[in-house]
Amino acid sequence: MPKVKVPRQSTFVDMTAMCDVSFLLLTFFILTAKFRPTEIVPITTPTSRAENAVAEDIVTFSIDKDGKAYMAIDKPEKREQILEKLISITQNKYGAIDDKTKKLFTKLDLVGVPIQMLPQVVTRNTDQLTKMRADGQLSGIPMDSTNNQLGDWIMAVRYVYAETENLDNPPIAIKGDRTSNIKGVKRMIDVFKEKDVYKYKLITSLEGKVD
Amino acid sequence: MADIDTSSGGGHGKHKGGVRSKKLSTRVDLTPMVDLAFLLISFFMLTTQLSKSVAMDLAMPKKPTDETIKPEPVAGSKVLNLIADKDDALWYYPDVVVAGLKKTDYTPKGLREIILKRQAEVKAKWGLDDKGDSKMVVLIKLTDDANYKNMVDILDEMDITKTKIYAIQDVNPLELEAIKNGGNASVSQ
Numbered sequence: 001m002p003k004v005k006v007p008r009q010s011t012f013v014d015m016t017a018m019c020d021v022s023f024l025l026l027t028f029f030i031l032t033a034k035f036r037p038t039e040i041v042p043i044t045t046p047t048s049r050a051e052n053a054v055a056e057d058i059v060t061f062s063i064d065k066d067g068k069a070y071m072a073i074d075k076p077e078k079r080e081q082i083l084e085k086l087i088s089i090t091q092n093k094y095g096a097i098d099d100k101t102k103k104l105f106t107k108l109d110l111v112g113v114p115i116q117m118l119p120q121v122v123t124r125n126t127d128q129l130t131k132m133r134a135d136g137q138l139s140g141i142p143m144d145s146t147n148n149q150l151g152d153w154i155m156a157v158r159y160v161y162a163e164t165e166n167l168d169n170p171p172i173a174i175k176g177d178r179t180s181n182i183k184g185v186k187r188m189i190d191v192f193k194e195k196d197v198y199k200y201k202l203i204t205s206l207e208g209k210v211d
Numbered sequence: 212m213a214d215i216d217t218s219s220g221g222g223h224g225k226h227k228g229g230v231r232s233k234k235l236s237t238r239v240d241l242t243p244m245v246d247l248a249f250l251l252i253s254f255f256m257l258t259t260q261l262s263k264s265v266a267m268d269l270a271m272p273k274k275p276t277d278e279t280i281k282p283e284p285v286a287g288s289k290v291l292n293l294i295a296d297k298d299d300a301l302w303y304y305p306d307v308v309v310a311g312l313k314k315t316d317y318t319p320k321g322l323r324e325i326i327l328k329r330q331a332e333v334k335a336k337w338g339l340d341d342k343g344d345s346k347m348v349v350l351i352k353l354t355d356d357a358n359y360k361n362m363v364d365i366l367d368e369m370d371i372t373k374t375k376i377y378a379i380q381d382v383n384p385l386e387l388e389a390i391k392n393g394g395n396a397s398v399s400q
């Protein structure tokens with residue numbers, strides 16, 4: 001009986017297809033990855049076990065290490081509404097704000113100055129603001145009882161979101177640095193309370209290790 | 212695709228005396244490239260997940276609309292007081308009488324054990340509520356030297372131990388004095 005000769009086959013696997021697929025995936029992930037926007041105020045949030053993702057449309061009040069308050073409105077279209085509302089409820093208490101400032105305000109990612117100083121800050125971009133903050137020129141939003149601008153902002157935010165959401169439940173979050181002193185946070189909570197905001201979110205990062 | 216076959220086609224026109232270069236395979240081994248690509252994919256997948264921040268809900272008690280209505284006092288045997296102080300120190304004492312403050316820390320062995328122990332005590336005396344949760348009341352107090360991380364740690368622990376009733380309150384002077392004295396309240400109440 002003649003032997004059946006099995007032809008020897010090469011063990012070389014063509015990797016081209018695999019390479020194509022993996023680079024396609026790589027490209028996809030790089031493109032879809034949303035990079036964290038450069039933070040003007042660096043804040044290291046404490047960790048917690050909470051797993052609820054932060055909503056897209058939210059107003060974040062941050063407190064940095066030195067206890068200064070800042071405000072960030074996520075949606076640019078809401079920024080204009082909130083500023084308009086602020087002007088109407090404070091009735092130009094903090095000086096008039098011109099149309100140019102109003103327009104530029106929609107591009108301002110972070111409010112970190114008293115309302116009177118807004119016209120000087122709205123022209124700056126993120127990099128310039130970051131530098132200003134490093135030089136100590138961002139004084140934060142005043143929130144002491146004599147000059148409670150934070151309270152006015154909160155009222156404006158409440159009114160704007162009242163049109164779409166529950167009046168008592170505006171999408172407000174507090175973002176504090178893990179080392180920031182509790183006094184600033186407590187003061188902020190008190191201001192919220194004065195303005196009848198009792199429910200909000202605390203922004204944290206995911207706990208690294210599970211114990 | 213990536214490799215070009217050059218093994219055939221070079222057969223015509225063998226010139227005499229021509230320099231014959233050695234034919235090299237143009238087949239490139241793509242395995243390392245695939246390795247690298249997958250490494251990067253894993254990196255991007257993991258980092259996009261990790262940088263997401265999460266939020267925990269906090270609800271503070273509403274301001275009473277009528278100042279004359281006093282809230283009902285809480286039975287002392289349901290209460291656990293937690294006082295966050297500077298340098299991550301955490302003091303605790305049961306009941307409403309400021310006495311015998313003890314020091315602990317934020318580790319699971321410290322704070323969580325204390326909460327669970329008190330929960331068991333409250334359960335033995337008061338049972339559970341309709342939803343099967345503990346009736347324990349935790350009063351969270353933060354001295355001016357505490358930091359924000361302490362607050363979030365305690366609130367997180369409330370979530371872990373399923374404690375539903377808690378409130379953030381101001382520290383009273385007796386407690387401050389007791390902390391200064393290393394846990395012993397010097398003044399009789």
